[in-house]
Amino acid sequence: MEDGSQPKYDRVKEVKEFDETRAGVKGLVDSGVTKVPSFLIHPPQSLLSSTTANIQFQVPVIDFDGFDHDFRHVQIVKEIREASETWGFFQMINHGVPDRVIGNMIEAIRQFHEQPEEVKMELYSRDSKQRVRFYCNGDLLVSKAANWRDSIGFDFQDGPLDPESFPSVCREPVQEYMKHLINLREVISGLLSEALGLSTDHLERIECMKTENLVCHYYPSCPEPQLTLGATKHSDPSSLTVLLQDNLGGLQVLHQGHWVDVPPAHGALVANIGDLMQLITNDKFKSVEHRVLAGRVGPRISAACFFYPSATHRFKPYGPIKEFVSNNLPIYRETHVGEYLAYYRSKGLDGNSALPHFKLA
Numbered sequence: 001m002e003d004g005s006q007p008k009y010d011r012v013k014e015v016k017e018f019d020e021t022r023a024g025v026k027g028l029v030d031s032g033v034t035k036v037p038s039f040l041i042h043p044p045q046s047l048l049s050s051t052t053a054n055i056q057f058q059v060p061v062i063d064f065d066g067f068d069h070d071f072r073h074v075q076i077v078k079e080i081r082e083a084s085e086t087w088g089f090f091q092m093i094n095h096g097v098p099d100r101v102i103g104n105m106i107e108a109i110r111q112f113h114e115q116p117e118e119v120k121m122e123l124y125s126r127d128s129k130q131r132v133r134f135y136c137n138g139d140l141l142v143s144k145a146a147n148w149r150d151s152i153g154f155d156f157q158d159g160p161l162d163p164e165s166f167p168s169v170c171r172e173p174v175q176e177y178m179k180h181l182i183n184l185r186e187v188i189s190g191l192l193s194e195a196l197g198l199s200t201d202h203l204e205r206i207e208c209m210k211t212e213n214l215v216c217h218y219y220p221s222c223p224e225p226q227l228t229l230g231a232t233k234h235s236d237p238s239s240l241t242v243l244l245q246d247n248l249g250g251l252q253v254l255h256q257g258h259w260v261d262v263p264p265a266h267g268a269l270v271a272n273i274g275d276l277m278q279l280i281t282n283d284k285f286k287s288v289e290h291r292v293l294a295g296r297v298g299p300r301i302s303a304a305c306f307f308y309p310s311a312t313h314r315f316k317p318y319g320p321i322k323e324f325v326s327n328n329l330p331i332y333r334e335t336h337v338g339e340y341l342a343y344y345r346s347k348g349l350d351g352n353s354a355l356p357h358f359k360l361a
Contacts, residue, residue, distance in 0.1 A: 009038055011038070011039055014037065014038060014039050015039050015140060015141065015146070018037070018039065018136075019126070019136075019140060019141075022117075022120075022121040022124035023117045023120075023121070024120075024124075024134075024135075024136035024150035025040075025136055025148055025149060025150050025220055026113060026114075026150055026218065026220045026299075027117055029220045029221065030117070033223065034223050035223065035224060036148075036222065036223065036224045036227045036228050039145070039146050040145065040146050040147075040148060040227075040228045041145060041227045041228060042145040042227065042228055042229055042232070043144075043145065046145070046229065046232065046233070046351060047226065047227070047229070049259055056258075057255055057256070057258060057260045058260075059087060059089050059090065059091060059253060059255075059260060059261075059262050059263075060079065060082070060083040060087060060089075060090040060091070061090070061091045061092075061093060061265065061268070062076060062079045062080060062083065062090050062091070062092055062093070063076075063093050063094050064076060064092055064093065064094045064095045064096070064187070065093075065094035067187065067191065076191060077191055077194045077195050078195075080191050080192065080195045081195035081196075084192070084195060084273050084285040084286065085284065085285060085286065086286070087253065087255060087286070087288065088253070088272055088273040088278075088285070088286035088287055088288030089253045089262065089270065089271070089272045089273075089288055089290070090270075090271055090272075091262070091265060091268045091269070091270050091271075092268060092269045092270070092271055093265065093267060093268050095184055095187075095269055096180065096183065096184055096187070097177070097180040097181065097184060097269065098180070099266075099267050101173075101176055101177055101180055102177075102244060102267060102269075104172075104173040104176070104177075105173050105174065105177045105244060105303060106244070106246050106301050106303075107173070108169065108170035108173035108174060109152075109170065109216040109217075109218060109301050109303060110218070110299065110301055111169045111170065112134075112152055112167055112169050112170045112216070112218075113150055113152070113218035113299070115169060120134050121134075123152070123167065126140075126141070128345070130155075131154070131155040131158070131161060131165065132152070132153070132154055132155070132161065132165045132166065132167075133152070133153055134150070134151070134152045135150075135151055135152075135153070136149070136150045136151070137149070138151070138345070139345065139348030139349055142345075142346065142347070142348040143232070143348040143349060143350070144348075144350065145228070145229075145232070147228070147229055147230060147231050147232055147292075147349070148219060148220070148222050148225075148228045148229065148230050148294040149217050149218060149219045149220075149230050149231065149292070150217070150218045150220075151215050151216060151217050151218070152167070152170075152215075152216050153213065153214065153215045153216075154166070154174060154178075154213070154214040154215075154216075155213050155214075156178070156211055156212045156213065156214070157211040157212070157213060157308060157310075157311050157314075158311045159311070163175070170216075174214070174216075177244075177303070178212065178214065178305075181212065181242060181305050182212070184242065184269075185209060185212070185240075185242075185307060186204075188209075188240065188242075188271065189201075189203045189204050189209045190203075190204075192240070192277075192285075196281060196284065196285070196323075197323070198323060203239075206280070206318075206321065207309045207310050207312075207313045207316070208239040208276060208277070208280060208307075208308075208309050208318070209239045209240055209307040209308075209309075210307075210308070210309055210310035210313070211307070211308050211309070211310050211311060212305050212306065212307055212308075213238075213305070213306045213308060214303060214304070214305050214306075215303070215304050215306070216301075216302070216303045216304075217230075217231075217300075217301070217302045217303070217304070218299050218300075218301060219250070219292065219294065219295070219298055219299055219300035219301075219302075220298050220299050221295065221296055221297060221298035221299065222294040222295060222296060222298070223296075225293065225294040225295050225296055228294050229291060229292065229293065229294055230250055230291075230292030230293055230294045230295075230300065231290075231291050231292035231349070232291060232349040232350070232351055233254065233289050233290070233291045233349075233351045234289060234290070234291070234349045234351070234353075235274070235275055235287045235288060235289050235290070235353050235354075235355070236272060236274040236275065236287065236304075236306060237274060237275050237276065237306075237340055237341055237344045237354065238274035238275070238276060238277075238306035238307055238308055239274050239276045239277045239280075239307050239308060239309070240271060240272070240273060240274055240277060240306075240307045241271070241272050241274055241304055241305065241306050241307070242269055242270070242271050242304075242305045242307070243269065243270040243271075243272070243302060243303070243304045243305075244269055244270075244302060244303040244304075244305075245262075245264055245270065245300075245301075245302040246264065246300060246301045246302065247264045247266075248264070248295065248297065248298065248300040248301075249261065249262075249263060249264055249300075250292050250293045250294075250295055250300055251270070251290065251291075251292055251302075252290060252291055252292070252293065253272075253288055253289075253290045254288060254289045254290065254291075255288070259291070262290075272287075272288065272290065273285045273286055273287045273288070274287050274306070274307075275287045275340070275344075275353070275354060275355050276308070276309075276318065276337070276340065278355060279318065279319070279320065279332045279335070279355065279358065280318055280319070280320060280321050280324075281320070281321070281324055282320035282321075282324035282325055282328060282330060282331050282332070283331055284324055287353070287355065289353065308337055309337050313337070314336065314337050314338050315336045315337075315338055316336055316337075317334040317335065317336055318334060318335060318336065318337070319332060319333065319334035319335075320332060329360075330360060331359060331360065332355070332358045332359055332360060333358055333359075333360050335358050340354065340358070343357055
């Protein structure tokens with residue numbers, strides 16, 4: 001420019017051009033970028049870390065072995081209650097999903113995302129109603145800073161998917177993994193109900209953990225990981241999330257003002273309480289913020305299974321259930337999943353929880 005000033009950065013234009021490539025962040029890496037593009041750079045305050053490098057904090061690890069035997073059952077319920085009230089996060093071992101199934105799932109996600117661009121492009125979509133889709137950042141068009149990851153999502157909320165709708169490279173591993181996760185969901189739902197002091201089928205009866213939305217993430221190696229994030233600080237809008245992560249690490253949970261690593265453990269799955277669970281339990285169980293760091297070593301691979309109410313209950317009003325308001329006033333107004341998700345998506349992963357928007361004055 002003639003006056004020597006720098007041209008104004010046009011974020012909307014840069015994001016639009018990136019989205020139109022339909023190649024995702026991996027497309028940037030494959031093109032040989034050595035600098036993180038501006039729309040992926042996060043403000044310094046988002047990147048600040050107060051990670052605890054000592055053993056002051058450790059995310060609870062709960063052994064599900066013997067959950068159907070009296071003594072172990074009581075102990076497991078107690079551990080779930082304590083973890084859900086104080087951390088909102090816990091790791092599960094001996095949960096019943098075979099190592100083989102987990103390994104196949106990680107490899108299938110890798111194979112999908114490492115296909116030629118033109119193959120993945122056929123599934124690229126910004127339409128959240130498309131039941132199987134490849135995309136980069138669900139909130140790309142509304143976020144202030146995008147995340148260094150690509151995703152493929154499988155939406156089971158309207159019932160089973162046609163097998164032909166799955167990409168062939170990951171069809172069987174995803175289907176087998178989901179069969180095991182549905183069985184695990186039944187176990188966890190009962191244990192959470194007991195941990196809340198309710199009947200074992202209570203959460204199933206109010207339909208808050210009936211359907212699944214599976215999102216499989218791919219975090220490529222990043223040339224400047226100090227400038228971006230794999231996932232911005234956020235809580236999940238679900239009732240519960242079960243996460244499979246590979247052995248690279250990077251997942252952190254915010255606990256007592258500190259970012260605490262959730263270290264990968266062989267065969268473990270991570271469970272975290274979602275916003276809807278915090279809402280219906282009137283803050284008894286906590287939906288806690290978490291994030292994923294970008295890294296030079298990669299790719300990092302994960303699969304998050306979000307449990308929601310059934311499709312037939314998408315517009316059913318949910319508020320704090322009566323068992324938790326008998327001695328306390330309700331903290332939140334009633335909302336339905338459709339409304340909650342619409343608000344959650346409209347604001348993007350901006351580092352703030354969506355729950356305060358639904359608090360009663």
